Amino acid sequence: MGSHKKEAFGTEEQELAELAKALAHPARIAILKELARRQTCICGEIVEVLPLAQSTVSQHLKELLQAGLIQGSVEGVKSCYCINRNAFTRFEHLLQSFFDTTMAQKGCC
Amino acid sequence: MGSHKKEAFGTEEQELAELAKALAHPARIAILKELARRQTCICGEIVEVLPLAQSTVSQHLKELLQAGLIQGSVEGVKSCYCINRNAFTRFEHLLQSFFDTTMAQKGCC
């Protein structure tokens, strides 16, 4: 019990679910917004903006990285993150086709 | 410790995160697609389509209900679910403004 079972679904569904999961916490949405807001894609000032400990923010950043929504590069002792626009575009396309499918017909309830 | 901390963020961020979380599992995406596919918004044939136990599907349906993405009505012994188009529209708007914000400028990495 409590297993995965996610492999049993289509790859598009899995992909969309993964990306949606990355957005499934307000902290990560806030991080993405903050990364977009700063013209310099600077890093751990994010920690100052969020009401979370540094290690927790680092963990959220890691999840966003794994989902592919952000990119990171080390710059001296500071790490620099920024939005991965390609992944965002892919995300938009997946959502588009999802909404196209689900909103196609009138509701019946 | 594993507390919430979600209240510390903006309501729009919380709202979007909630909706994204509802999409954060392929089974729920598959359920929504199936509900949209059938012209009659019928119910637990979903169980036959998904590779999950009846109780698990029921649990996923409950989460979709709580997120507001579907509506349910009891019809005799069968329960009938269908997509809540209003919630979907709201979801689309929230995503729109999120993408508008995050895709506004060129990446810098």
Added chain:
DNA sequence: AAAATTTATCGTAAAAATACGATAAAAAAT
């Protein structure tokens, strides 16, 4: 060289999500 800064990772704890079987409750069929 020593101290301070920055960030990732480890360890840990608590909470939430995932999944199933068993069971209950209600309606339909026999």
Added chain:
DNA sequence: ATTTTTTATCGTATTTTTACGATAAATTTT
């Protein structure tokens, strides 16, 4: 009236997520 069907809920086990403090590793600053 009894049996069957349908679905929600309960109990439980496992896994994942969330969060923090402590620490390590690397680079600056002093």
